[in-house]
Structures are given as structure tokens and as C-alpha cells.
Amino acid sequence: MTTAIPAPAPAVRRSPAPRLQLVGDRPPGVPVGETDGARVGYLVFLPANVDPVALMHAHGIRPEVHPLGPGLPQAPEPEPAPQPEPVQHDDAIRVDRARRLVELDGCELDLTYLEFDLLAHLVSHPYTVHTRDALISGIWGYGHIGDGRTVDVHVARLRRKLGPAYRDRISTVRRVGYKYVPEQH
Structure with a gap:
């Protein structure tokens, strides 16, 4: 005897219900107040009949809406960043951030990129x-890797380049780090 097996019913394709997940200015799962101030921007497409500002306010998010397209108002142009002024804390060491130049008693010091950044930071x-x-x-722009010897090596190189008259201006604070002292008396 032969039994007929019914054919499976054709699958009905249902479009999934529209979902929108809003992301604020902190990573998911991180409580408020535990971010380092970093921000991430997202481009969100919404149906034409949805007010994005009202939707974001409903979820407790402060919106920053920048419309796109011809004829629509554009976001204002950012103001140019002011040029950094030369930093000068004493009469011997002068740091000019705009030209990435350090002068020691009027003579230019030959510093590497990181040596300049380190000295400029300490002097300022x-x-x-x-x-x-x-x-x-x-x-350096990254989290702690290793034992901090990288900083020690760069400080030692800076002290050599500053010479015996000025090397003590970068002072070691034992078991903590370093500080810049403009004049040793």
C-alpha cells in the first residue's frame, strides 16, 4: 500500500518587524560616568514618517541631527582650530608647538617625534x-604595555640632549613618574 505524503506548505516570507536600536554616547553595558569621553558617530536610516529627534528623546539620547542632500541646510563649518602659542616657562627652554621646535638657550635641539611630544607635555x-x-x-596613545621602561628610556635620552646644565629640570619622582621643574636653585 502506498501512502501519499502531503507536500509541505509554501513558506510564507514575512518581513521582520522594523527594529531600531539606538546607541548613545557610551558603549552598551557601560554605566554612565565610566567612559573616557570618547564618542562614536552612527548613521541611522529611518522611515520618512519617523521623527528622529522625538524618537531619540523618548530613549533619553541627546540627538545631533545633520540632514543630507541637496537644498537642505548643512551643518555649520567648524571654526579653524587656533594655532598653538609657543610655550615658554623659563628663559632657557622654549617649545614652539606650531613649528615642532625646541630651543635651548637659543640653539635648536634635535629631537625625535616622541621626544618632542614628551618634552612639550612636561614643559607645558x-x-x-x-x-x-x-x-x-x-x-604614545595606547594603554599600559610592559613595565614603563619606554618612558624611562625616552626621559634618559631627553636628559642627555638637554645637557648637564638642564637635565635636572626633568625630575624623577620615585615609584611614580616624572615632573618638569623650570628652575633648580
């Missing part, structure tokens, strides 16, 4: 103690 924050980790993340 005199008497402030900087930890090795803070210098690594601020100057």
Missing part, C-alpha cells in the same frame, strides 16, 4: 607629577 605642565602610565597613554 610644570611641577605636575606625571605617572608613567599617564605619559604612555597621553604621548
